[in-house]
Amino acid sequence: MGLRKFIDKIKPNFEEGGKLYCFHSFFDAMETFFYVPNKVTINGAHVRDAVDMKRNMIYVLIALIPCFLFGTWNIGYQHFLSHGEAATLMQNFGYGLMKILPLYIVSYVVGLGIEIIFAQVRKEEVNEGFFVTGFLIPLIMPADVPLWMLAIAVAFAVIIGKEVFGGSGMNVVNPALLARAFMFFSYPSQMSGDSIWIAEKADAYSGATPLGTLLNGGGVEQLPSMMEMFIGTIPGSVGETSKIAILLGALFLIVTGVASLRVILSTFVGAAALGLLFTAIGVSDVPFYYHYLMGGFMFGAIFMATDPVTAAQTNCGKIIYGFLIGAMAVLIRVANPGYPEGMMLAILLLNVFAPLIDYCVVAMNISKRKKRWAQAERSAK
Amino acid sequence: MSKNLELLTAPLRKANPVTVLILGICSALAVTAKLKPALVMALSVTVVIALSNLVISLLRKGIPSKIRIIVQLIVIATLVILVDQFLKAFVYDVSKQLSVFVGLIITNCIVMGRLEAFAMANGPWESLLDGIGNGLGYGIILVIVAFFRELFGSGTLLGFQIIPEGLYNFGYMNNGLMILPPMALIIVGVIMWLQKPEEDKK
Numbered sequence: 001m002g003l004r005k006f007i008d009k010i011k012p013n014f015e016e017g018g019k020l021y022c023f024h025s026f027f028d029a030m031e032t033f034f035y036v037p038n039k040v041t042i043n044g045a046h047v048r049d050a051v052d053m054k055r056n057m058i059y060v061l062i063a064l065i066p067c068f069l070f071g072t073w074n075i076g077y078q079h080f081l082s083h084g085e086a087a088t089l090m091q092n093f094g095y096g097l098m099k100i101l102p103l104y105i106v107s108y109v110v111g112l113g114i115e116i117i118f119a120q121v122r123k124e125e126v127n128e129g130f131f132v133t134g135f136l137i138p139l140i141m142p143a144d145v146p147l148w149m150l151a152i153a154v155a156f157a158v159i160i161g162k163e164v165f166g167g168s169g170m171n172v173v174n175p176a177l178l179a180r181a182f183m184f185f186s187y188p189s190q191m192s193g194d195s196i197w198i199a200e201k202a203d204a205y206s207g208a209t210p211l212g213t214l215l216n217g218g219g220v221e222q223l224p225s226m227m228e229m230f231i232g233t234i235p236g237s238v239g240e241t242s243k244i245a246i247l248l249g250a251l252f253l254i255v256t257g258v259a260s261l262r263v264i265l266s267t268f269v270g271a272a273a274l275g276l277l278f279t280a281i282g283v284s285d286v287p288f289y290y291h292y293l294m295g296g297f298m299f300g301a302i303f304m305a306t307d308p309v310t311a312a313q314t315n316c317g318k319i320i321y322g323f324l325i326g327a328m329a330v331l332i333r334v335a336n337p338g339y340p341e342g343m344m345l346a347i348l349l350l351n352v353f354a355p356l357i358d359y360c361v362v363a364m365n366i367s368k369r370k371k372r373w374a375q376a377e378r379s380a381k
Numbered sequence: 382m383s384k385n386l387e388l389l390t391a392p393l394r395k396a397n398p399v400t401v402l403i404l405g406i407c408s409a410l411a412v413t414a415k416l417k418p419a420l421v422m423a424l425s426v427t428v429v430i431a432l433s434n435l436v437i438s439l440l441r442k443g444i445p446s447k448i449r450i451i452v453q454l455i456v457i458a459t460l461v462i463l464v465d466q467f468l469k470a471f472v473y474d475v476s477k478q479l480s481v482f483v484g485l486i487i488t489n490c491i492v493m494g495r496l497e498a499f500a501m502a503n504g505p506w507e508s509l510l511d512g513i514g515n516g517l518g519y520g521i522i523l524v525i526v527a528f529f530r531e532l533f534g535s536g537t538l539l540g541f542q543i544i545p546e547g548l549y550n551f552g553y554m555n556n557g558l559m560i561l562p563p564m565a566l567i568i569v570g571v572i573m574w575l576q577k578p579e580e581d582k583k
Contacts, residue, residue: 146552152556160567160571164570164571164574182558186557186558186559187556190554
């Protein structure tokens, strides 16, 4: 193990009094990233799991790989399609990679930089929370987003969304979604409309996303076919288009137990319930299953809504939380003329309400048990 | 004299009505999209607090405790209407931008709070100083918030273009979120965040 030896060799430099002590947060982050830390707790008994937070985060990253690969290919595919040029698989992929790598570099350099500065000032270990956030952020942006805007959005999300509350695990809303919401409200011309979803689109080509088409008064028959939306060969944010890739990731997350199946299923049920209601009373003629296939619904339901920090914690709470996310997302999509995509706002809203939902569930449980106990006492007398 | 000086300076930082006492937040969100209305608003509130503090302090021994809130409200309302008429007469465009928020100074918690907490129990001179101090404390936050919101939201300060044209050609854009009221809340929050550890140290 050459790397282990190397790390051990340079380690003394980063310990207190060493030459490079000012970088100790960064060193610590990298060391625990490569190897499971061998630190032991000194006093008291602690229950320990073999899977720590860093490993848990890496499962999410693995689950995102299909979305990343397909999204990268789709950037190139949509670009060459809009220009009417034929391109091979590798050309598509290469073009996509050229577009998406700068986004990743900016996202990680800015985000991790801020995390490391805060950890250093607070004399804490660097938290690994940003690995997933930083990977998610480029996947929920259009491929052509200007890099300086991305940098500001990431900085805003990490500082205002997370660090002011005390860092990873203390955040109220999902930082990746906050970065997107910041972009959406700060620079609307870069985050909505028909012209931004395809990288360097040819002017004559319509680049409307399915949700954009509906917003502009198009009917269901003008949408791409369900198969196209399912496979993902449509314009949109990088990671959200392919439902196959998202479902592959979902399968992995559910099998490994990282994502809560309760949240995912109840989100789908919530969207179906409101979707059916809207078609039944004639407000909208979009069948409910179209809402699963359009925009970021699935991506949000599987990778964002299930974020263990910001979701509801109680089992019953998770169901209410998921159901309301699905219902709100469809409500905003159908009823709000301003914002075509409701999933982002729905998840952020319910993130804020998750602690309240938990509080009510716990309070109800307590009062139920009190009643049962009082009854048992009465019958005992 | 140093005690009187304290009355003026304490509300600027450690007893700031907005960031420490969390009063008057509503108008801080509403009028801070541009620097000019924020300055006018800060000045109007300072005048109202200072004069109402002075008047109530002079009357304090004659006000029956049961109806003191009504008396205070009448004094504040009179002063606010005077300020409103003054703004309409001399700076009509700003008065239009501020719209109802000048009238709403009547319900600004800082004014009422200072009357109840200070003017009812202190002499006229101290009350006047306390009123000016609190008005300035409120104003300084308004100006800081408006400075950032106008600079990054519109690229201007007091209406003059600050961000150079050339930057826009490079793809720079004004930040739309800065114009929206939530950003004022976030900036006020950041000011509190920066201020808090410093106060804890003392």
